[in-house]
Structure formats: C-alpha cells, structure tokens
Amino acid sequence: MARASRSTARKPRLRALPSPNPPSPEPSRDEREATLAYARSVLEAEAQAILGLMGRLGDSFLRALELVRDCPGQTVVTGIGKAGLIGQKLSATLASTGVRSVFLHPTEAVHGDLGRVGRGDVILALSNSGATEELVRLLPSFKRLGAPVIALTGDAESPLARGADVVLDIGRIEEACPMGMVPTASTAALHAIGDALAMAVMRARPFSSSEYALLHPGGKIGRSVMRVFELMRSGPSNPVVRDSARLSEAVVVMTNTPGRPGATNVVDRQGRLVGIFTDGDLRRLVERGETNFERPIREVMGKRPRCVGPEVLVLEATKLMREFRVDQLPVVDAEGKAVGLLDVQDLLAARYF
The missing domain is CATH 3.10.580.10 (CBS-domain)
Structure with missing residues (x-):
C-alpha cells in the first residue's frame, strides 16, 4: 500500500498593505501662510456675523426676555442638527443661571416626549433655515399646549417664524466654509444671540452669587463664589x-x-x-x-x-x-x-x- 505523500504546498506570503493615509509632504511656507489666512477669514466671518446682530436687537428681543423671565413653568429649548447642539448649550446656560430649562429633541417629541411640555412653559426653537420639518410639525402641538414659541432663525418669513409668537431674526448669513454650506457663521450667530438672551434674563431677575454657588458646587466656579x-x-x-x-x-x-x-x-x-x-x-x-x-x-x-x-x-x-x-x-x-x-x-x- 503506497504511503500518502507529504504536501509540499507553500503557505501564501502576506503582503504589506499600503498605508491608507500616506504621510503628506511638508507644506511650503506659502501653503502654511495661505492656510492661516483662510483660518483667519473664518474667524472674521463668524465675528462679523455676531457683530451684525447688534443692530437687530429691538422690541422682539425685549418681548422674548419678558416671556422667559416671567415664565411660570420651564423654558423648553428645541432644535435639530447643529442648531440643536447650540440649543442644548443654551438650555444648560439658562439652567445654570437659575432658569428652569430642559432640551427637547424634535424627533423624540413626536414619540411621547411632548409630555415634557406643559401649560405655562415657553419654547425656544432654533433653526437657521426656519424650515426644519421635524421642528415645524411641532408648532401645532405647542399651540394646543398653550406654550408660546420664540423662534431663533435666519429667515423671518420661514414656516417656523410664521408659526412663532416672537421671532429673533439673525438674518441671512453667509457660511464661513469653501462650499458655503457647512453651518459655521450661522451657528456662531445663534450661539451669540442665545447667550445675549440668557444673560439679559439673568440681569433682569434677582439672582445672587450665593444662588449661583448653589448651582455650581464643584470645580473652579464653585470655589470662586463659595462663602x-x-x-x-x-x-x-x-x-x-x-x-x-x-x-x-x-x-x-x-x-x-x-x-x-x-x-x-x-x-x-x-x-x-x-x-x-x-x-x-x-x-x-x-x-x-x-x-x-x-x-x-x-x-x-x-x-x-x-x-x-x-x-x-x-x-x-x-x-x-x-x-x-x-x-x-x-x-x-x-x-x-x-x-x-x-x-x-x-x-x-x-x-x-
């Protein structure tokens, strides 16, 4: 009976795969300067967007301040995408300065989170376009719940603005990106007008450093105001x-x-x-x-x-x-x-x- 021959097949050799991100060549001095100049232009565009808001503050801003200041319930901040992230920060700022506030995600709202909203609450709705579908479809529900809506938007004629009780219009802002599409200058403006509103409300309400300390017991802020x-x-x-x-x-x-x-x-x-x-x-x-x-x-x-x-x-x-x-x-x-x-x-x- 013949013996089985030993296999002489060789194992395949592993080949090193090329790096998915090969090192880039060192940029020239001109390229570095061009990059820095472009970065500065982004900062300038966002700064100009914020400065442009100063002339837009008026009666609508004062009415928004009164609604938040005199709100017997809580201030509900809502928005989606980048505007939603700005809204989360605004809600946190309000809460840290003594204004009861929660953030409501528009998508979750239509699946039951509208229960977070009650009569006596005030809505702060953020959308640069003012046409965000998830946000606009909440307007009838806010009306039925008796919660006035303050719209922070870049289009005073948008569906959101038309359905709101007060409009804080940041105006049409050119984005600071090569395509003119990525939310940059507009979100900087939304952020700034939200801060302006929060700080104006804080100034209009009795709120002492001792109360601030109660809300910031940890970290450097808490230590700076502790008695x-x-x-x-x-x-x-x-x-x-x-x-x-x-x-x-x-x-x-x-x-x-x-x-x-x-x-x-x-x-x-x-x-x-x-x-x-x-x-x-x-x-x-x-x-x-x-x-x-x-x-x-x-x-x-x-x-x-x-x-x-x-x-x-x-x-x-x-x-x-x-x-x-x-x-x-x-x-x-x-x-x-x-x-x-x-x-x-x-x-x-x-x-x-």
Whole structure:
C-alpha cells in the first residue's frame, strides 16, 4: 500500500498593505501662510456675523426676555442638527443661571416626549433655515399646549417664524466654509444671540452669587463664589473655650472637638471673640518649659486674632491666611461672637491651596 505523500504546498506570503493615509509632504511656507489666512477669514466671518446682530436687537428681543423671565413653568429649548447642539448649550446656560430649562429633541417629541411640555412653559426653537420639518410639525402641538414659541432663525418669513409668537431674526448669513454650506457663521450667530438672551434674563431677575454657588458646587466656579459659612467649622465642630478657662481645658477642647481642629476660639462671657490658642502656641510653650497647664488660657492665647465674617468669600479668607501665614481663622458675626473656625485642612480638602 503506497504511503500518502507529504504536501509540499507553500503557505501564501502576506503582503504589506499600503498605508491608507500616506504621510503628506511638508507644506511650503506659502501653503502654511495661505492656510492661516483662510483660518483667519473664518474667524472674521463668524465675528462679523455676531457683530451684525447688534443692530437687530429691538422690541422682539425685549418681548422674548419678558416671556422667559416671567415664565411660570420651564423654558423648553428645541432644535435639530447643529442648531440643536447650540440649543442644548443654551438650555444648560439658562439652567445654570437659575432658569428652569430642559432640551427637547424634535424627533423624540413626536414619540411621547411632548409630555415634557406643559401649560405655562415657553419654547425656544432654533433653526437657521426656519424650515426644519421635524421642528415645524411641532408648532401645532405647542399651540394646543398653550406654550408660546420664540423662534431663533435666519429667515423671518420661514414656516417656523410664521408659526412663532416672537421671532429673533439673525438674518441671512453667509457660511464661513469653501462650499458655503457647512453651518459655521450661522451657528456662531445663534450661539451669540442665545447667550445675549440668557444673560439679559439673568440681569433682569434677582439672582445672587450665593444662588449661583448653589448651582455650581464643584470645580473652579464653585470655589470662586463659595462663602466662609459654607466651609467653616460650626456648631459642635466649632472649638470654643472661655477666657477664664485653664490651659488644660483648652487642650481638651482642641483634642475632643470633632475633626480635631488645630486651634480653639477663646471668648468672653458674652461669647465675643477675644483670642485664639493653637497647636503652635502649645508647642512653643513646651519648648520653653512652660508646662503649667493650670494657667488661665487668657495669659497664653493669641490676642486680637485676625478673623473674618461668615459671608466673606473663601477666596478672600484664603488670601488672608496665606498673607499672615496662619492655619486657622476665627469666624465672627456682626456682634463679634465666635460662630466658627476656618481650618487650613478644610481649605486643602476643597482645593483652595
């Protein structure tokens, strides 16, 4: 019986495929300059589109401001495509400045999300052409729901504009792209007029920096508007001893107060701040051999300590602590009573240092 012959077929060799994106040749100096000049022209076109809006603001803008400012419900922002993305940012800006706002996607709206809209709401509808089908077909529903519509559009004669209660017309804007089609200058204008409306509403409503802080508790913005009373140690965490107390009592308070602060406020009979005693003060006493813990705290405390009020910005208090190189800052009210203690450890945790 013949033996089966061993296959002598060779495996196919793998060929390297050409790179789909071969490296481009280094552009010449003239090409680089031409690119930069074109990029500058895009910026100029968008800047001119925004500047052109200044002459378009008038009674319609004031009416739109009144509708949003006096809205008993929420401001519903809607749009699709690039205008929709601008609308999402506008809704976020309104919400961050105290105006209740949601974004409504036009396609989802006709499949049930219209339930987000109620009587008393105001609609901000964004469309440069004003003929976006998904948006225009929502107009009858908005009318039935009793929600006035403010149109932000580039065509005051468009279906969207005709069906709106107020029109903010940005005008016909030439796009800053080689084909004249990609939304660029028009979206810059929609963005800008949306910001103008949001900021004008913010200016027309009572809205304090404290309220802004409540809506921005995190990050740099939150830290820039936080007040001392929001970060200070108060109540059971506020270390306090009478000026008639012994040094040993002050050490016990510093040790047993929640959070173990590195200092204690010293107050008189009325609770007014008269001094402060710190861990550093205690170490210096021990270094000098002054270990009589029966001494009155008033003899060893720091007198006339620098202090702040509870409404002072934490940034200002931090600057004061840096300037005078202290780790604790007493907090006093209008009557001079010790209502809290600002500790460097809390500032570190909140990223002020």
